[in-house]
Amino acid sequence: MRQLFLAATGQNRGKTTTSLGLLNGFRRRGYNTGFMKPVGQRTIIADGQVTDDDSYLMKQVFDLPDPYWAMSPAHIPRGYTKAYLGGQPVEDLIAKIGPAQRYFADHDVLLAEGTGHAGVGAVVGLSNAVVARMMGAPAVIVSEGGVGRPIDEIVLNASHFAAHGVPVAGAIVNKVRLDEQPGIETFLERGLAHHGIPLLGVLPYRPILSNPTLAMILEGTDAEVIHAGSDPDRVVGRIAIGAMEPTHLVEKVLTRDTLVIVPGDREDIILTLAAAQVSDRFHALPATVEQIDALVEETPGAIDAGPEAKVLGILLTGGYSPRPEVEDLVNQAGMFCARLPGDTYTVANQVHDILVKTHAADLGKIEMIKDLVWEHLFFDRFLEVATEARLS
Numbered sequence: 147m148r149q150l151f152l153a154a155t156g157q158n159r160g161k162t163t164t165s166l167g168l169l170n171g172f173r174r175r176g177y178n179t180g181f182m183k184p185v186g187q188r189t190i191i192a193d194g195q196v197t198d199d200d201s202y203l204m205k206q207v208f209d210l211p212d213p214y215w216a217m218s219p220a221h222i223p224r225g226y227t228k229a230y231l232g233g234q235p236v237e238d239l240i241a242k243i244g245p246a247q248r249y250f251a252d253h254d255v256l257l258a259e260g261t262g263h264a265g266v267g268a269v270v271g272l273s274n275a276v277v278a279r280m281m282g283a284p285a286v287i288v289s290e291g292g293v294g295r296p297i298d299e300i301v302l303n304a305s306h307f308a309a310h311g312v313p314v315a316g317a318i319v320n321k322v323r324l325d326e327q328p329g330i331e332t333f334l335e336r337g338l339a340h341h342g343i344p345l346l347g348v349l350p351y352r353p354i355l356s357n358p359t360l361a362m363i364l365e366g367t368d369a370e371v372i373h374a375g376s377d378p379d380r381v382v383g384r385i386a387i388g389a390m391e392p393t394h395l396v397e398k399v400l401t402r403d404t405l406v407i408v409p410g411d412r413e414d415i416i417l418t419l420a421a422a423q424v425s426d427r428f429h430a431l432p433a434t435v436e437q438i439d440a441l442v443e444e445t446p447g448a449i450d451a452g453p454e455a456k457v458l459g460i461l462l463t464g465g466y467s468p469r470p471e472v473e474d475l476v477n478q479a480g481m482f483c484a485r486l487p488g489d490t491y492t493v494a495n496q497v498h499d500i501l502v503k504t505h506a507a508d509l510g511k512i513e514m515i516k517d518l519v520w521e522h523l524f525f526d527r528f529l530e531v532a533t534e535a536r537l538s
Contacts, residue, residue, distance in 0.1 A: 167519020375482030410466030
């Protein structure tokens with residue numbers, strides 16, 4: 147059995163995306179491939195058993211026959227860290243990993259996925275580096291787009307693996323804007339080669355894989371919905387802060403997949419954005435157009451920007467609400483709109499921090515991931531660097 151340990155340089159770098167694609171690719175090539183999340187931190191109950199949510203995802207997507215105890219052997223429960231540091235008796239979690247690894251002995255390939263960067267879990271003696279060493283598996287590190295940042299992060303993580311005697315088989319750089327950075331693969335390959343780390347592949351940026359949907363934002367914040375819009379599964383292409391005059395906002399930052407975060411008392415911006423939506427939907431109704439014109443004229447700073455100001459939706463901050471007639475226009479526009487109590491900075495951070503996870507029900511997204519990884523990663527490279535497990 148050949149095995150790899152997949153780690154990342156931080157949260158939300160695309161480790162699970164890569165796991166999905168690699169598992170699909172190995173199986174597509176005809177290899178009996180198992181998946182294992184040695185240490186889980188985000189757990190659910192499936193079929194009456196505790197399992198990591200990534201193990202659940204893989205089992206559901208690929209209809210894997212393997213039991214959860216092998217796919218997800220160790221979990222860090224609430225209170226475990228304090229008990230461990232306080233010298234209290236705790237369960238020997240690492241002892242569960244060996245039997246789980248041996249379960250996969252008759253597989254061709256075992257893909258083990260870590261829980262984050264190389265040092266995650268060190269607080270309880272279960273860092274990714276420690277687990278990879280115990281398994282005898284070489285590490286593949288996933289980072290995200292750019293040149294300097296991913297190389298710096300990969301080298302930093304590689305040094306921690308090396309300190310624990312774990313060879314780094316290579317690196318993957320995810321979320322790369324290939325169209326904006328021609329030749330970036332060559333620069334990444336050369337930069338990593340200076341540190342003896344092979345570049346195993348580059349995955350291009352796709353908004354649907356990296357950005358939240360409107361529904362995810364509602365789920366991940368304490369937003370009060372004013373209007374849900376027509377499609378809660380629309381993916382947010384970009385975030386804009388409504389802190390400038392409407393004219394400048396329209397000129398510089400708006401696109402039709404933009405979610406605008408704006409104080410609820412900035413009626414000039416709210417009205418400008420709502421008017422663009424309503425004018426487009428009701429251009430044949432003179433009464434509606436007259437209503438818009440009157441509101442714009444009586445609201446200092448508001449402009450009739452036409453379709454140039456069409457956006458995906460708006461988040462109103464500060465707990466403020468515009469005048470009823472302006473809010474009514476938002477509802478007429480049919481655009482997504484929600485109100486949050488926090489200030490604009492706080493709300494922007496909340497939206498930024500929403501972890502975009504892939505779920506088994508995200509069928510379209512999963513198929514895109516499979517195709518993307520199959521097209522852009524060379525599976526022979528991964529099979530070459532995977533090493534035979536020495537199971538006792």
